[in-house]
Amino acid sequence: MPVQAFCRFFRSLVVASCTLAALLPPIGDAWAASVQAKRDSDFLNSIGVNSAICQRGEILDKTIECVRYLGVRWIRSGIEGNPPLDKLIYLHQQTGVRYSWGLGSGGTDIKKLLITGEQLAKAGALLAFEGPNEPNNWGITYQGQEGGRNLSWLPVAKLQRDLYQAVKKDPLLKHYPVWSISENGAETDNVGLQFLTIPPGANTLMPAGTRYADFANVHNYIYHPNAPGLADNKTWNAADPTSACKVDGLYVEYGLTWAHHYPGYTESQLLSLPRVTTETGALIGGAITEEVHALNLLSMYLDQFKRGWSYTAVYLLRDRVDETGNQRFGFYRPDYTPRKAAVYLHNLTTILADQGVLHDPGRLAYAIPNEPATVHDMLLQKSNGTFDLVVWDEQIEGTSLVSVQFEKTVPTAKIYDPTVGTNPIQTLTNVRNLPLTLSDHPVIIEISH
Template structure:
């Protein structure tokens, strides 16, 4: 997987690229930006805590460095006397600002404890959302005396627990405003208990009654590499985030459109396109052709593609490689000795470049067009509180590169270009700009566009 194309691609202004062929350029059109802060808030991570051998001081340092805004966590491993207590997590919140998705995790069934600890997190403004069971196909659950989930049991106990979680959260005056996320891997249902829906529709023939409400958001674990998509390919990350059947990984369609195990009917494609959704696990292992460099560029692109394709929150597995399991699981932003991989360095640069605290009240519109654009080039338009636009544009090519031109409808007074795989400082600062030419291969650029003088 040759990712050795020079990071400092040709950056030319108002001139065609050498050797390029002139094409008719599209006319600039108005595009409404999204608040930069909303994108930054989407950036999450799965982490280990002291009960699994990772000191909280190191966790704080790594979370700060990466610029993560939320952490996936739950009652598993939590105890009154430590080493991981609720105070441990509240310290992480105080010192980094992260919030927590709070879940039953793997096989957990202590709903009263989940709600009690969730109230404490909410009281400290450290709660993001509640999450149902983690992969009940891999970790069955016993609830109200019945064991369910796994590969060969009914999923009714899973469904009843998720229903009761949702009902309890929404009945609590303090917790009702927090969203509830579904169990992960509902596509693995052995019997059709309706977990492929946020609320069971009238036409669904399931043992749980129509109108049963499970969640506010769908929740997937769409890892980039999957048995159905094991090799590097163009648009690898973009396709993993797709809401339709073109996603060859364990994505939205296979869990909420037509379940991947027994093909139970879920939402239509039109409903899937608009379905509120999050990812609580995704990522890639460093192995074979997936080098640390490929891993780093993929994870950087992953947050952008997920957000651009409708995921409100994305959590990548894993902050640091596991040390309490067999072998060294090479998924982490940080190695087991706490040293940063390229993934951590690149994300640090991106969150530093985009840094913004507080949302712009009403994002503006920018008139621009992208000429010579192939299907491997994608963009995300953001806007900071100070009015500056940040056009993040990236390529997803395994080989080769694409030459594109960004044209603005009106001359822009100042444009600054960044490459987060190089650093957090500008590559180039320009004035009186109508056009920017870029060569894109396999990572993003950030083009900061100053607001016009009033």
């Protein structure tokens, strides 16, 4: 075993001994509220990427290969650049991947979006519709009026309103969700894009009751001028839906807009607001090594789903070769060699892979007493009833010793580390207390009954 792999294996091994306190089960009513599992498949379905698929230097056969390897379930795309639908449908047929289908940067052709969306829907390849991309950077002209950027955003608001109405009036498409525009926090005038539906008394330029979207849409990149460097809980904080988030997150788009501070939802409302991320990621360079990049993306997908984001797309599948400044975001280099991020995500999705259908997720009584602030956990379940308890740490230095304690003895527990591989690093039997040494990545405890 290579030295690096051995070191990582050692860091994530289950500790053979623990203190007497860790051996004792939680007291009182700690077991009264067992944990409701989420479907493995729902988490896997949340994992997406941005990709040009077969344009901008990308090769369709290579995209198919990459999508299969990563295990991603959806791609952010749209009518910008007129992508060939037959090739997109072929990609879906080969991999099962679906598409969020958007107007793109500066696009306004709702009719074209729906016509092409119908073709994707008939092929089973459509996930959702998306409004215009970042009108603060790419203005639009709609119904003869310019809008976005530093102009009035009324044309943007009318475009998004009309898109929503057109989708919901279409007999075939009406059941597909509509995602909002991105970077609506930049609106120059209060047109109400900080709401999915403008509530009474909002005092916006568009009338109360105007419906824009079913899901909020955010570009919460992990690193931001307000949070530029390495830090504990880096991706956990980027996924925070409240004002505690220091990056370009949900709060500054839908709570209090970042450009002119127009009020939207309260912080308590933001906690349950339906939401997606259509761009996030990290640029490799300086302190952001390929290892840090890989660990960030691994924990980011987990954090996003844990904190209520239904879908998350990383920018980017493969580094851009037709523009400057975006050369080191990708899971893959320009020559399609995989970075560590690709390997780690492949391992995670392989470990959690589930082809069946779980109708009613079950519950499991477990606890992690005195869980450190950088340690997080999420209970998933496969269609065969197996639980996958994911426990991850987000500290940049040192380790955390925790103990996962079960109310009832677990017959078999297999421990996986996606930074090591897809096979279990340890198999235990008759487990009641499971000590773990964690650092900067997840482990998966597969629990069979």
